[in-house]
Amino acid sequence: MDKFWVVAKREYLERVRSRWFVVMTLFVPVLITATFLVPAWVAAKAASGTAAHNIVILDATGTGLGQRVADILMRDTAAAPARRAAAAEPGPQVREMTQAQLAAAEDSTTREVMKPNSVVGYLVLDDSTLSTRRIRYAGRNASSIVDMDKVRSAVRQAFTGVMLQREGVKPETISLISNLSLNMSQTRIDERGKGGSGQAAIFLGVGIGVLLLMSIVFHGQNVLRGVLEEKSTRVAEVVISSVKPEILLAGKVAGAGAVGLTQQVLWIAISAYLLTNFAPIVLRSAGAPIANGSSAAIGISFGGLTIGLFIAVILYFLFGFVFYASLLAAAGSMVNSEQDAQQAAMPVMYLLIGSWLFVNSVIVNPTGTTAKVLSWLPFSSPIIMPMRMGLSPVPWLSVAGSLAVCALGCVLAVWLAARIYRVGMLMYGKKPSLAEVAKWVRYA
Amino acid sequence: MQGNDLAIDVRGITKRYEEHVAVRDLSLQVPRGSVYGLLGPNGAGKTTTIRMLLDIIKPDAGSIAIFGRPSTESGLLNRVGYLPEERGLYRKMQVRRVLRFLAELKGVKPAEADKRIDEWLQRFGLTTKEKDWGNSKIDELSRGMQQKVQFIATLLHDPELVILDEPFSGLDPINAQALKDAVVELKRRGHTVIFSTHVMENAERMCDAVCIIARGEKVLDGLVTEVRTSSGRRNVALALAVDSGTLAARENGVGHVLSDPRLVKRFDDNNRYFEIELAPGADAQELLHKLIEAGARIERFELVLPSLHQIFIERVGATGVETGMSGHG
Numbered sequence: 001m002d003k004f005w006v007v008a009k010r011e012y013l014e015r016v017r018s019r020w021f022v023v024m025t026l027f028v029p030v031l032i033t034a035t036f037l038v039p040a041w042v043a044a045k046a047a048s049g050t051a052a053h054n055i056v057i058l059d060a061t062g063t064g065l066g067q068r069v070a071d072i073l074m075r076d077t078a079a080a081p082a083r084r085a086a087a088a089e090p091g092p093q094v095r096e097m098t099q100a101q102l103a104a105a106e107d108s109t110t111r112e113v114m115k116p117n118s119v120v121g122y123l124v125l126d127d128s129t130l131s132t133r134r135i136r137y138a139g140r141n142a143s144s145i146v147d148m149d150k151v152r153s154a155v156r157q158a159f160t161g162v163m164l165q166r167e168g169v170k171p172e173t174i175s176l177i178s179n180l181s182l183n184m185s186q187t188r189i190d191e192r193g194k195g196g197s198g199q200a201a202i203f204l205g206v207g208i209g210v211l212l213l214m215s216i217v218f219h220g221q222n223v224l225r226g227v228l229e230e231k232s233t234r235v236a237e238v239v240i241s242s243v244k245p246e247i248l249l250a251g252k253v254a255g256a257g258a259v260g261l262t263q264q265v266l267w268i269a270i271s272a273y274l275l276t277n278f279a280p281i282v283l284r285s286a287g288a289p290i291a292n293g294s295s296a297a298i299g300i301s302f303g304g305l306t307i308g309l310f311i312a313v314i315l316y317f318l319f320g321f322v323f324y325a326s327l328l329a330a331a332g333s334m335v336n337s338e339q340d341a342q343q344a345a346m347p348v349m350y351l352l353i354g355s356w357l358f359v360n361s362v363i364v365n366p367t368g369t370t371a372k373v374l375s376w377l378p379f380s381s382p383i384i385m386p387m388r389m390g391l392s393p394v395p396w397l398s399v400a401g402s403l404a405v406c407a408l409g410c411v412l413a414v415w416l417a418a419r420i421y422r423v424g425m426l427m428y429g430k431k432p433s434l435a436e437v438a439k440w441v442r443y444a
Numbered sequence: 445m446q447g448n449d450l451a452i453d454v455r456g457i458t459k460r461y462e463e464h465v466a467v468r469d470l471s472l473q474v475p476r477g478s479v480y481g482l483l484g485p486n487g488a489g490k491t492t493t494i495r496m497l498l499d500i501i502k503p504d505a506g507s508i509a510i511f512g513r514p515s516t517e518s519g520l521l522n523r524v525g526y527l528p529e530e531r532g533l534y535r536k537m538q539v540r541r542v543l544r545f546l547a548e549l550k551g552v553k554p555a556e557a558d559k560r561i562d563e564w565l566q567r568f569g570l571t572t573k574e575k576d577w578g579n580s581k582i583d584e585l586s587r588g589m590q591q592k593v594q595f596i597a598t599l600l601h602d603p604e605l606v607i608l609d610e611p612f613s614g615l616d617p618i619n620a621q622a623l624k625d626a627v628v629e630l631k632r633r634g635h636t637v638i639f640s641t642h643v644m645e646n647a648e649r650m651c652d653a654v655c656i657i658a659r660g661e662k663v664l665d666g667l668v669t670e671v672r673t674s675s676g677r678r679n680v681a682l683a684l685a686v687d688s689g690t691l692a693a694r695e696n697g698v699g700h701v702l703s704d705p706r707l708v709k710r711f712d713d714n715n716r717y718f719e720i721e722l723a724p725g726a727d728a729q730e731l732l733h734k735l736i737e738a739g740a741r742i743e744r745f746e747l748v749l750p751s752l753h754q755i756f757i758e759r760v761g762a763t764g765v766e767t768g769m770s771g772h773g
Contacts, residue, residue, distance in 0.1 A: 010545045014534075237528040240500050242522075242550055
């Protein structure tokens, strides 16, 4: 057992020390953050801009309509309340005047807009606005559909307020109506009834599946390369003279698996850090309204990720990794070159990629027969089962059973791999045929 | 010899592969504290035998005891150091880390390993004032330095039994000398060294006892002096000085004398050096006389025991080498 730790420790430390590990560990979270933030930023930029509230409102209605419009625009685009208080963004400037002053004011404001870094445009509410419902806007952003929609809807809302006031509605009621905001939750219903929590569940399920598939392929291939290196540098013979091949194999798989876990924990931690700390900054720079800078603001919901699911993901990763990594190690021990290794790894990779081909039908129908069967097979369940769990609730008994089958699959895979490995590590020369490998397994 | 006096006691081991038998019913006893040579042509089964000693491969039949205990016993191999014929280390790893890893695999504690690594690196000139190669990666080292590191790895855990497979192959003269010195030192400290080789001169100079195997079977074994005297033959070692005169003399006279069946049974011509087996009843004095008469300028003329090389050639024979060659080592 001591030697197992020595092997695992070397495997772990050498991999974690490598430049590749450091680069990948930092790069992936940046990529994940960018994947979320760039579309969110673009959307936020389009939705708010900085323009719609940075305008001048020339109000000649004499009814306070301009101030109402300004308040509504401010509320829609305001970011953190603290910032509003600090008056970093002054918001629309309302200039009340008589109809006679309007023409001169329009001229001077036009010149103001022409200067860079000042107000972007002005809205004219003249004395006929209330009766004719005509408003005018002029500005640098006059062709922005989003901005114009904002202005139009703000004026419409302000109109409603003024009209309600005229009808004698209480100011509190008016304020309630104009501040009304809705929160809609989306739930999917299909032929089996309510299908989990819609979009977020699909996001979570597929995310888990992709992460597991990628990690297993990635770190599994690393084990294969490590075995191949030990064989081609001939260091294997020295090592095997000190430690049983089974222990060496187990130590290598454990070490590489620990690297995988470390990397994933770092990925999640760094991504979460980047998203929570940079999302508000990035989105604020896009002018998006963010209540408290949570990841919810950019449409990511971790709500479905319960502790139970998290533990299941970790367990399935470990089982899936042990299963595939030992088989890949066996494949690596059979051959002498990188090309041959890829060929020897093919059958193993087919199992993994083959499972992935069914992902679509699992997403469409997470409780269907395909999904159920695949979540019980030891080679596909490490990916399919956690995905299903993300998509819709799975009875805990099924999860426990599938984990047990996985564990059994791992024992078989390790046993098989150890027998191939034991013989393969000392075999040089031509690539063995399948029949020869079968003989190794029988005689080892 | 009793079990406790033996570093290795092998009884009737056999290893069969699909198409051939690599080792057949081989028994050998290696006394503690001896330097033991495992001799044989390429493909005779030396490496297979060594791998079975180290429990890397399992014999199909027979038993192996190391220090009187079955070789499969856990922890036993911590007392054995092994230098395989095909050498190599983790290329991308730092020298110190490789050595510490291999030492830890033999049960040495990291702190103790670090201490010993420093001593060995210094002793082999891998840490000097200008450069500490211990912090370099293996693939930054020259081939000669890599060989040194590998040799350190074999001895770092101070093994009581050291098994070296073809240790001299690929060594430059300086490293070969260092290796020879190390073997002598191990022996002086009471450790046991086994090495395989097909270079008889090394074995003859270094080994207390040898075992010659061919085609997977033992041809003979025993103490080197016994092996050499047991043939009961008298040999002459003859060395000729070279100058323009003797070149002609050799062509005519010397060749003629050595072909005389009354004096010489057979001889091994190495150009300047001859190993001559005297014919039964022949007088060495007469041979010397005839050689001088024939005009040979003699540098050395000595009555000697037959060399291992000659015994090897005689006992294994050309056929043994050829059939052995097709095997797997």
